[in-house]
Amino acid sequence: MDQTQAPRLQPAARLMLRESVYESLKRLLMDNALEPGSRLSIDGLARELEVSQTPVREALFRCEAEGLVVRRPNAGYLVAPLITRDALLDLYDLRLLLEPTAAARAATNATDRDRRDIKDAVRAMGPAVHGDSYQAYREFAEEDAKLHTTIATAAGNPLIAETLDRLRAHVHSYRLYFRHGIAEVTTTEHQAISDRIQAHDPPGAEQAMRAHLENSRTRLLAAYDETF
Amino acid sequence: MDQTQAPRLQPAARLMLRESVYESLKRLLMDNALEPGSRLSIDGLARELEVSQTPVREALFRCEAEGLVVRRPNAGYLVAPLITRDALLDLYDLRLLLEPTAAARAATNATDRDRRDIKDAVRAMGPAVHGDSYQAYREFAEEDAKLHTTIATAAGNPLIAETLDRLRAHVHSYRLYFRHGIAEVTTTEHQAISDRIQAHDPPGAEQAMRAHLENSRTRLLAAYDETF
DNA sequence: CAACCGAAAATCGGATACGATATTGGAAAT
DNA sequence: ATTTCCAATATCGTATCCGATTTTCGGTTG
Structure with a gap:
């Protein structure tokens, strides 16, 4: 019964991780915890939220569609600027x-x-x-x-x-x-x-x-x- | 100068693979090549389009946001039914x-x-x-x-x-x-x-x-x- | 001293493999 | 014929690797 595997803090949270990452990101954006115009690195966010890059990319994809972030091809995401x-x-x-x-x-x-x-x-x-x-x-x-x-x-x-x-x-x-x-x-x-x-x-x-x-x-x- | 790497048919097509997958999928959907209500398997599409799962997942994510496909959690995607x-x-x-x-x-x-x-x-x-x-x-x-x-x-x-x-x-x-x-x-x-x-x-x-x-x-x- | 240039570092888009979990379809049993 | 159970299958997330591009930074030049 000994765990030869490394212990998992969150044993494969099946509660729709992409959704919770999206919600976390949205909250960060709405609370202006992230300056408009500042860069959003994919694996930076992944490390900060302690998930892999996959759900982060999907959350960013969704935020892009909603206009909360903007994407520069091959150069990552930025926090969307305030509305003009x-x-x-x-x-x-x-x-x-x-x-x-x-x-x-x-x-x-x-x-x-x-x-x-x-x-x-x-x-x-x-x-x-x-x-x-x-x-x-x-x-x-x-x-x-x-x-x-x-x-x-x-x-x-x-x-x-x-x-x-x-x-x-x-x-x-x-x-x-x-x-x-x-x-x-x-x-x-x-x-x-x-x-x-x-x-x-x-x-x-x-x-x-x-x-x-x-x-x-x-x-x-x-x-x-x-x-x- | 010899290519030890396996030859790449499309040497890392930098033309935003996710976009072209999205366009291909959209065309399949619009031309009713896929019956409304039928299942869309992620790696089935990946094999058919000869890409990996990563861009397929992002294309499906986008199609879901646009209402072209519907997602059943943990059970994959379906071709969206015709409008009522x-x-x-x-x-x-x-x-x-x-x-x-x-x-x-x-x-x-x-x-x-x-x-x-x-x-x-x-x-x-x-x-x-x-x-x-x-x-x-x-x-x-x-x-x-x-x-x-x-x-x-x-x-x-x-x-x-x-x-x-x-x-x-x-x-x-x-x-x-x-x-x-x-x-x-x-x-x-x-x-x-x-x-x-x-x-x-x-x-x-x-x-x-x-x-x-x-x-x-x-x-x-x-x-x-x-x-x- | 400012502007330009080039190499190194960081990061992205994608591929691939693997594990855990949920769904599905069919066989067996009532 | 309906229900139960089980094996096959697919999704979702993780981990890791790669080539290509972008960014940054230091050095050279006008």
């Missing part, structure tokens, strides 16, 4: 095409379950602002993303929700606010959207969402311009 | 949210270069219909995708063009038409869109694009219902 001002405007432009419509549809199509989820998501965001730490804002950003996703899902076309998720708007704003400092948070705008959806008021929901996005864009641009 | 009728409706729903607006914007924002590209793309689609083969329709589908991308790009917000590309609408319709038989092709609708953009007529372009998408949806649904 122009790209930020494009992002909100697209959101303004999709989300007000989604909110209006949610006001008619949402199931009771959907409406409850939306109400819960708004309520969950109140306490998240308490702490002054980055961690607190991070939680807020995640809750915010969840609310918008819930509304888009309630609209009835899953493709719209997927498309919005893919924009990772909350990642960009989080990374910006991280540099600028904690932003004030407006629960009232979210409350207004939820109210109009609960009231089965499509035009109201659409308008509330549009106003929220436009205000959000203004706040984020102000943060951007103050930082740079 | 509901998903087809969702797809056109989203396109109708984005593309008419994009066409209207293109009518105002397009540069001279953009307008020329659009004109060329429409012109290129005339001859492509000639052959009766699948190959001919494949070329048409690619040209069609290019036209829509060009218009979206001319609208000025690259994020919109990316979003539309990611839907891979032409892949879905190609795979459907492949099963159903060759569909007739309407160049007149494309011509109308191009005309309105060339004439700097935003409402006209928007309307022409909307009509085109609605007709396209009708045609594709008819093909779908006849097939199943």
Whole structure:
């Protein structure tokens, strides 16, 4: 019964190692633990995370597809730079095409379950602002993303929700606010959207969402311009 | 100077092997050379394409992200099933949210270069219909995708063009038409869109694009219902 | 002193082999 | 005919090696 093999700290963790590496990397990136523009060496990450290179490469591959890192052929990966001002405007432009419509549809199509989820998501965001730490804002950003996703899902076309998720708007704003400092948070705008959806008021929901996005864009641009 | 090494047929093809594997796989999938739902073994593909497993795994990873294949954890990959009728409706729903607006914007924002590209793309689609083969329709589908991308790009917000590309609408319709038989092709609708953009007529372009998408949806649904 | 050049070091893309684990398909048994 | 069990097979991750390219760094030159 003696172990002739070298002892394994993690005996072949069958829990989808590539996923956990991806999550670890994403967290490192989102928390700005890695400076935008700095290099990401494959086996450096492998050593740091104590896994082999295979799952690291797959995680980087995925992050590249999501725009979190950029690849230079035969020269490794870099942490993706912060979103530019122009790209930020494009992002909100697209959101303004999709989300007000989604909110209006949610006001008619949402199931009771959907409406409850939306109400819960708004309520969950109140306490998240308490702490002054980055961690607190991070939680807020995640809750915010969840609310918008819930509304888009309630609209009835899953493709719209997927498309919005893919924009990772909350990642960009989080990374910006991280540099600028904690932003004030407006629960009232979210409350207004939820109210109009609960009231089965499509035009109201659409308008509330549009106003929220436009205000959000203004706040984020102000943060951007103050930082740079 | 004698080569003690075994001769290499492709001396370390530095042309990004993962890319070419991805392209090969995508072509196999699009041409329905692989039945939807059938299994895709990693080293089976590796042997067939005469590469090692490493680039195959990365190509499959990418195809999974694009929805061309589906993965069952610890049990390999399957060729993704054809799009469902509901998903087809969702797809056109989203396109109708984005593309008419994009066409209207293109009518105002397009540069001279953009307008020329659009004109060329429409012109290129005339001859492509000639052959009766699948190959001919494949070329048409690619040209069609290019036209829509060009218009979206001319609208000025690259994020919109990316979003539309990611839907891979032409892949879905190609795979459907492949099963159903060759569909007739309407160049007149494309011509109308191009005309309105060339004439700097935003409402006209928007309307022409909307009509085109609605007709396209009708045609594709008819093909779908006849097939199943 | 700055700019350029070339060799060494680091790193990437890929190949290959191997172990552990999970799935699968078929034979045996109820 | 349905269930159980087992062997074959495939995936996922590890470890290691290789050629090619990129980067870095030191030295030479204008």
